């Protein structure tokens with residue numbers, strides 16, 4: 001059984017909690033399991049939680065679940081771009097898949113609701129990568 005860790009943003013939790021439920025269901029469908037969950041305040045805060053999961057070494061891959069909604073400034077871009085870059089860096093540093101289940105930037109709340117399936121996509125990619133890199 002493939003073990004997945006999930007790092008979930010509390011920001012926009014109405015959306016990210018749905019992403020988490022979809023991710024759990026899809027993991028089960030693929031005969032994998034989300035065995036660890038760490039909630040973080042927002043997407044920008046994810047890297048340190050991902051690093052802890054990878055350091056603890058109890059999961060085969062980590063999925064990230066978040067939704068970054070556009071405000072009045074380009075702050076949303078900073079949040080996503082930095083998180084995405086660190087997610088890739090951590091995956092390469094630890095040689096384990098860390099997949100991007102984060103919607104945005106440049107997105108309205110409605111568009112975020114329409115993209116909750118990103119959670120499912122993150123699971124799909126993590127499971128495929130674990131199998132293919134074995």
Ligand SMILES: Nc1c(NC[C@H](O)[C@H](O)[C@H](O)CO)[nH]c(=O)[nH]c1=O
Pocket residue numbers: 009011012041042043044045066067068069070076079
């Ligand atoms: N605006 C959104 C944020 N912003 C918060 C940051 O991610 C972070 O928690 C804060 O800057 C403290 O370090 N986070 C989201 O996940 N989604 C948003 O729309």
Ligand SMILES: CC(=O)[C@@H](O)COP(=O)(O)O
Pocket residue numbers: 068069070071072073074075076077079
């Ligand atoms: C990504 C955010 O934190 C965002 O909602 C901030 O909004 P603003 O650009 O109006 O500061």
